[in-house]
Amino acid sequence: MEQYVDVAYSVHKFQAAYAGMIPVITYKSQWSVVEKGFKLLPPIGKKRGLGRQRKKRVKGCLERSGKATRQVTCKGCGELGHRRTSWRCPLSGTKKRKMTRKTKTKKGPKKGADKEYEPAPASELQQQHLNLHQLHQQQQHLSLHQLHQQ
Numbered sequence: 788m789e790q791y792v793d794v795a796y797s798v799h800k801f802q803a804a805y806a807g808m809i810p811v812i813t814y815k816s817q818w819s820v821v822e823k824g825f826k827l828l829p830p831i832g833k834k835r836g837l838g839r840q841r842k843k844r845v846k847g848c849l850e851r852s853g854k855a856t857r858q859v860t861c862k863g864c865g866e867l868g869h870r871r872t873s874w875r876c877p878l879s880g881t882k883k884r885k886m887t888r889k890t891k892t893k894k895g896p897k898k899g900a901d902k903e904y905e906p907a908p909a910s911e912l913q914q915q916h917l918n919l920h921q922l923h924q925q926q927q928h929l930s931l932h933q934l935h936q937q
């Protein structure tokens with residue numbers, strides 16, 4: 788056994804190490820003040836944001852992400868992509884939310900909803916600009932007309 792384990796790990800050495808007195812660490816207030824000759828300021832680095840820090844390593848395209856992805860099957864209708872209790876299920880009784888994309892359903896006047904579509908009162912400058920634009924277009928049209936006639 789002695790030929791495999793170093794003498795430093797022996798019981799004798801352990802006892803010898805703790806034979807003397809180990810002084811108790813004093814409190815911060817009892818520490819001796821050292822004259823450094825300069826004032827040490829806290830680090831100026833950016834403060835870390837909330838949450839887990841982003842890893843610097845960029846994962847390769849062949850590496851799998853840690854998140855497990857599995858498509859769920861609805862036990863009610865058997866379709867993939869939603870659970871039985873989901874609002875997506877056509878068999879679920881509650882129709883609290885309905886998927887409406889770009890199809891507007893009139894549900895009476897809603898405050899602020901129609902305001903978006905009202906043309907904003909154009910300022911005088913804008914109006915002038917518009918008039919100029921129209922004039923320009925008319926001139927172009929006229930010149931084209933003349934060209935055709937020639």
Ligand SMILES: [Zn+2]
Pocket residue numbers: 861862863864865866869870871875876877878
């Ligand atoms: Zn379903």
